[in-house]
Amino acid sequence: MSDDVPPPEKEPIRYSQGHRVPPPFVWQKHSEEENALIRRRQKSRAIVTALLLGAIIILFFFISVAKIRSGTP
């Protein structure tokens, strides 16, 4: 490669409307219906998680009893 060949010029990234930096980023707000859906899903997930955690605690209790009864570590 000869020395007189200039290095390729780096083209700056151009965003829409001529911006050289990315435009400000904001979260889009949800509609009322979407908010209601999100609340419903969060509530049902919280209930299911609570039930599962409760079931795990009961299971751990009975596992401990079974282990103590059988004398295994």
Add this chain to the structure above:
Amino acid sequence: MIMTTVTQPLAIPADWRDFLALTKPGVMRLVVFTGACGMLAAPGQVDPVLGFTAILCIALAAGAAGALNQWYESDLDAKMKRTRNRPLPAGRMDRQSALHFGVGLGCFAVLLMGLAVNLLSAVILAGSILFYVLIYTVWLKRRTPQNIVIGGAAGAFPPLIGWAAATGHIALLPVLLFALIFLWTPPHFWALALFVRPDYAAAGVPMLPVVAGDRATRTQIGLYTVPMAAVAIAPWPLGLTHASYGLTATIASAFFAALAARVALRNTGADDRMRPEKRLFGYSIAYLFILFGALVVDRWIG
């Protein structure tokens, strides 16, 4: 100066039912059943609580493997009619949630098995998850038509895990049960692949009917049925079970062989409804239920 902004919608959280769907409950039924039968066929008594825990761990591990499989294959699932309504391709869940759910569930299942039951069953359980996700899903499925032949081992672990959970060691009978599911998987999946071939072809999955064609697949179904039936009946002449299992296995395997022979020997036209293939696929599921159910009955009643 005019300021523009980029708006990004906040993700709507997935419904808990979508997390349940991620675990493939349909597949889990057979896994849990074969695991439970492996445990119940083992000698000795199992504490009911620890037995329940072992089955729960097998179910959770199967769910974790299913979730990780769907996380990795969401692009393939989107291309297939049979799977495009799953939570990830349908856009009801983001991929990261599926990954976290699968990894968390798998770790929990293995830890619980190791702490509550025994180390051997936990090691085999971890191996089965890793085999299904890494060997089958990541490595084999998109690369070779032998994907389900080798990958079939992943689904064959549950009776081995159930037995190990009950006894703390491995014997010849659970190894035969492992071999039975291993050899059952190719005819079962290839029967399915014959009637959903366009789906697999569209997704670019190199299933045997897509790569080698119908004729070769039908021949392979017939060929795999022979060792599968032999392994199914083998516990009886080897003295590991009584006649009640032996006779049930012989009759059920003969019926399987008849359906497989019908599929292996026929040629299809353009508008074929694939009834024999669908019948073989449906019966192949019932076949495992019959055999494992008979094994438990044989163990407890004789």
